Amino acid sequence: MTPPNQAARPGRSPQRAPETPSVLTGRDNRWLKDFRMALRGGLPTESGSVGVEGVRLVEEALRSTCRIEAVLFSQRLSLPVSQSGERHHTRLAPFLDRAELGFPVLRTTDRLFEGLADTEHPQGVAALVEPRTAASLDDLLSAGTKNAALLVILVGVQDPGNVGTILRTAAAFGATGAATCASGQSGTASPFSPKALRASAGAALHLPILAGMSLAILLMQLKLAGVHTFASSTRDISADESPALHPWQVDWREPVALLIGNEGAGLPEELERSAEVRVRIPMASGVDRFAVTHKVDSLNAAAAAAVLLYEAARQRKLLTGSGASP
Numbered sequence: 378m379t380p381p382n383q384a385a386r387p388g389r390s391p392q393r394a395p396e397t398p399s400v401l402t403g404r405d406n407r408w409l410k411d412f413r414m415a416l417r418g419g420l421p422t423e424s425g426s427v428g429v430e431g432v433r434l435v436e437e438a439l440r441s442t443c444r445i446e447a448v449l450f451s452q453r454l455s456l457p458v459s460q461s462g463e464r465h466h467t468r469l470a471p472f473l474d475r476a477e478l479g480f481p482v483l484r485t486t487d488r489l490f491e492g493l494a495d496t497e498h499p500q501g502v503a504a505l506v507e508p509r510t511a512a513s514l515d516d517l518l519s520a521g522t523k524n525a526a527l528l529v530i531l532v533g534v535q536d537p538g539n540v541g542t543i544l545r546t547a548a549a550f551g552a553t554g555a556a557t558c559a560s561g562q563s564g565t566a567s568p569f570s571p572k573a574l575r576a577s578a579g580a581a582l583h584l585p586i587l588a589g590m591s592l593a594i595l596l597m598q599l600k601l602a603g604v605h606t607f608a609s610s611t612r613d614i615s616a617d618e619s620p621a622l623h624p625w626q627v628d629w630r631e632p633v634a635l636l637i638g639n640e641g642a643g644l645p646e647e648l649e650r651s652a653e654v655r656v657r658i659p660m661a662s663g664v665d666r667f668a669v670t671h672k673v674d675s676l677n678a679a680a681a682a683a684v685l686l687y688e689a690a691r692q693r694k695l696l697t698g699s700g701a702s703p
Contacts, residue, residue, distance in 0.1 A: 399484070400452055400484045400485060400486060401483060401484065401485040401486075401489070402485070402486060402489070404489060404492070406485075408447060408449070408481075408483055409485060409489060409493060411423075411426070411446075411447075411505060412428060412447075412449055412493045412503055412505065413492070413493035414428075415427055415428030415505055416428035416430055416493055416494055416495045416503060416571055417492075417493055417494065417495050419495070419567075419570045419571055419572075421569070422446075422505060424446060424507070425507055426446045426505040426506055426507050427505070427506055427507075427508055427569040427570075427574070428495070428503060428504070428505060428506075428571060429503060429504050429506055429571075429574055429579075429582070430494055430495060430496060430499065430500070430502070430503040430571065430575075431496070431499075431500045431502065431503075431575070432465040432468060432469070432500055432502050433578070433579065434504075434574060434575065434578075434579050435448065435465075435469065435502050435503065435504045436468065436469060436472070436579075437578070437579025437582055437583070438504050438506045438579065438582050439469065439472035439473075439504070440472070441506075441509065441579070441582040441583050442509060442583075443506045443507055443508060443509050443582050444506070444507040445479075445480045445504055445505070445506055445507075446480055446504075446505035446506065446507065447480050447481050447482075447483055447504065447505045448469075448473065448480065448481075448482045448483065448502070448503070448504045449462075449483045449484070449485060449490070449502070449503050449504070450462040450463050450465070450466065450482070450483070450484050450485075450501060450502050451463070451484070451485060451486065451487045451489075451490035451491075451499070451501035451502070452484045452485065452486065452487065453486070453487045461487060461501055462487070462490065462499075462500060462501020462502045463484070463501070464501075465500065465501070465502045469502070487501065490503075495571040495572075496571075506582065508568075508569050508581065508582060508586070509582060509583070509584070509585050509586070510585070510586055510587070510588060511554065511556075511585045511586060511587040512587075513587070514556075514587065514590075514595065514598045514599065514602060516585060516587070517553070517554035517555075517556065517585055517587055518553075518554075518602060518604075518632075524551065524553070524693055524695070525630060525631055525632040525633070525693075526553050526554070526604055526632040526633070526634075527551060527552045527553050527629070527632075527633055527635075527686075527689055527693070528552065528553065528554050528555065528556065528599075528604065528633070528634040528635070529543060529544075529547045529552050529554075529555045529556075529634075529635050529637065529682065529686070530555070530556045530557075530558060530595070530634050530635065530636045530637065531543060531555065531556070531557045531558070531565045531637050532558050532559075532560045532565065532592060532636055532637065532638050532639070532644055532645075532648065533558075533559060533560030533561075533562060533563040533564065533565055533638060533639035533642070533644075534557075534565045534566065534637060534638070534639060534640065534678055535563050535564070535565070535566055535639065535640060536566060536640060537566040537567070537570045537572040537573035537576065538572055538573070538576045539566075539576075539640060539677070539678050539679045540557070540565065540566045540567075540568050540573045540576070540577075541568065541572065541573035541574060541575065541576025541577035541578075541580075541581065542576050542577070542679040543555075543637060543678065543679050543682045544568055544573075544577040544580050544581045544584055544586075545576065545577045545578050545580040546679065546682055546683045546686055547580070547584060547682070547686060548577075548580035548583060548584050549580075549686075550683075550686040550687055550689060550690040550695065551686075551689070551690050551693060551695040552584065552686065553585075554584060554585045554586065554587070555568070555584055555585075555586045555587070556586065556587040556588070556590065556595060557586065557587075557588045557589070558589075558590060558591070558592040558595060559592065560592070560638065560639055560642075560644070560645055560648075561592075561645060562639070562642065562645070563639055563642075567588070568581045568586050568588065569581060592648070596651065599634050602632070603632060604632040604633065604634050605631055605632060605633050605634070605653050605654065606633075606634050606636060606651075606652040606653050606654070607627060607633055607634070607635050607636065607652060607653070607654045607655075607656050607685075608636045608638075608644055608648065608649045608652035608654070608655045608656065609635065609636060609637050609638065609643075609644065609656055609657075609658075609681050609682070609685060610643070610644070610649055610655040610656060610657045611638075611643040611657070611681075621655040621656060621657035622654060622655065622656055622657070623656070623657070623658075623659055624656055624658060624684065624685050624688040625688055627654050627656060628692070629688060629689035629692040629693060630692055630693055633689065635656075635682070635685055635686070635689070636648065636652060637678055637681065637682050638678065639678070640677065640678050656685060658681055658684050658685070
């Protein structure tokens with residue numbers, strides 16, 4: 378039976394045929410160029426693949442429904458296998474040792490692998506993966522489970538570490554999809570850059586993501602689809618505005634899109650005003666020296682997303698374990 382992540386996709390060019398697993402020793406080899414572009418360069422390859430590095434991320438990619446273009450191990454020619462990327466083959470063997478694989482498993486020298494890796498101390502294993510992107514809002518909404526849609530919209534979140542952390546949190550608390558948009562002042566970091574993928578712990582490969590759509594068009598489509606928009610708010614509300622609600626004062630059980638803004642500036646004011654609900658996380662009362670010195674009046678974007686998504690999961694009864702709230 379063909380693994381789910383090798384299913385052919387309409388409109389995509391066929392995968393390159395598996396090659397003999399000899400050691401690639403030429404810096405200009407086409408495969409090594411692709412891995413270097415995707416990992417160190419942080420750019421998609423000509424075929425649209427992104428690079429994942431490290432045994433955990435490669436394992437997540439192989440478990441996902443993403444199409445795998447190739448897997449690469451480093452190999453120390455004069456040293457034991459225990460000191461090369463090849464040592465991870467045993468862990469990944471259930472996904473790799475199949476006659477029907479539609480992608481090549483490649484080897485290169487440890488020195489060449491270090492030259493294409495993005496991490497300071499590479500583990501010697503990487504993969505080229507076609508991410509699970511959504512072409513339209515309809516794709517996000519149809520990717521949901523039996524629960525109502527719970528989408529996370531990242532607006533101008535510039536730090537790839539924050540982007541990855543938010544996506545990891547979203548997947549953990551039952552979000553059904555995500556979208557990345559520019560805020561007008563700043564763009565959102567790619568969820569498929571090496572740093573974002575590492576911060577997401579592979580969640581970006583499992584969660585359907587819509588990237589690059591105009592924010593105005595997305596908001597209009599959300600409204601037409603009956604998806605409520607909740608804006609994470611950090612700014613003071615003027616007297617003529619309706620007050621922001623606490624996370625537990627809103628109904629997260631309906632189809633919801635949670636808007637998360639830029640790390641420093643938050644969401645644009647006009648975007649907050651246009652959202653159906655503004656949600657503000659209350660802070661601890663009282664004043665201490667740290668709060669006065671550092672102006673602790675709001676949370677980091679990723680931390681705020683975690684608090685809000687936890688409340689959504691709690692209301693939707695998605696939390697598991699003996700300590701979960703009813």
